[in-house]
Amino acid sequence: MTTTPTPMLEIRDLRVTFPTDDGLVHAVNGMDLTLARGETVGIVGESGSGKTVTSQALMGLLKDTSARVSGQILLDGTDLNPLTEAQMRAYRGKKIAMIFQDPLSAMHPFYPVGTQIAEAYRVHNQVSKKAAAAVAVDMLGRVGIPDPRKRYSAYPHEFSGGMRQRAMIAMALVCEPELLIADEPTTALDVTVQAQILDLLAELQRETGTSVIMVTHDLGVVAEVCHQVVVMYGGECVERATVSDLFKDPQHPYTQGLLASMPSLTGQSERLRPIPGFPPSLLALPEGCLFADRCPEAHRVPDAACATSRPALTGPDIHPSRCHLTVAAPAREVAR
Known part of the structure; x- marks a missing residue:
């Protein structure tokens, strides 16, 4: 009888809020993620979608702050969330490490x-x-x-x-470390140095077997180095899939919008289509879908459900999405 290997990392219903004078900022709302040993997962989304706060919570950098963190962060089966700041120091660097966006x-x-x-x-x-x-x-x-x-x-x-x-x-x-979090590691670099850094990370990962979480805005980077992708919006995971499935058949309108706003490698002259509007305020989240106000497909959902009920993350385990309406979209090549 074969046993399923324990994942390197499991995140279960991670929630992070920050108290402010205006109320609670709901930065991360029910994040789930499973990462196997030696695997690379990309977390993508616009600024303010909860990517960096998620990585800070994994590193325990929100301990001893005003942030409220709930849920489970299981690293090799050990829940890091209840650990104190002093206890987390034994894990940082040895078991889990982070490459910050601005090394200076x-x-x-x-x-x-x-x-x-x-x-x-x-x-x-x-x-x-x-x-x-x-x-x-x-x-x-x-x-x-x-x-x-x-x-x-x-x-x-x-x-x-x-x-x-x-x-x-x-x-x-x-x-x-067994787990490496890379938070926008190539954002400030030119494309030549960026390619060198990505090649270096891939080479070191092959040598050490380290699992990697790549936090980035760049879908081209994701296409090059990641095995699976988590798309975040408004502090939620709105779609999760392997890299090939996500680029061939994006299910969520937000993911489709991200892909449509990137240059194509087909050589055809095609106007990019930016996503109109702005992300929702994390101080006052709407009752319905967080993407409804910006979604070009919301009118197709019966009974105005997008505005009144929050969709769940549903669908096949290998490719779930958080949408009332599954929208087919053509595959699209993305340039780095």
Whole structure:
């Protein structure tokens, strides 16, 4: 009798709210996600859809703040949500690590890059400073930093944007975590450096078997490096599928809108179609579908259900969507 392997990560009904003077901001509303070992999942959506807040909750970065986090975050079967900030320090870096969007602000400006990587290694490994420095130099070389021994003593401001991102990757992977969260790791980089960073992440993932969550706006990045995709809107998952299924047959009108707003690789001159309107206020969520006001298909749903009832995430387990009406759409090639 074969047993199903335990997923690396399971998120069950994750909810995150922030109290403000105007009321509660519902940043994440019932997020579910399963990630297998060695797999890469992309989380996509507009700004304010809940992508980064979800990743911060996974890292435990919202502990000891005013945020209210509920639900389960199971890493290798251990629920991280009830853990205290002190307990989470044993997991960060060793079991779960994060590449931040802006490595310059993520690194301490007063300490050399290599020293910071070595310090991250010593937190989880009982080794001398000399041994940790050797590991840091080796890691800088593995991520493609030229002359890593010399660069070990350089400060963050002395690195170019691409080199800082490589150093951030080195710091995140130095303890060989089982789960890596990459939050917009290539947004500020030109396309050539972006391609190098993505190739580097893929190579290091093959070497270490690390599971990866790629948080990004760029559907082209998702098409290149991810196995499955979660589309978020208004703090909810509105569609989940493998990369091939999502690009061939997007079910949710929001996903279709995202794909239609990206350039095509077919070579045909075609006007891009931006999604009109704005995302809903997370302070006062509507009773119905969060996308209803912007949806070109809402008029097709009987009894104005889109405006009065919130759709559930339904459909096949391999490709569910949160919509009252399943809308077929032609496949579309997306440029990176």
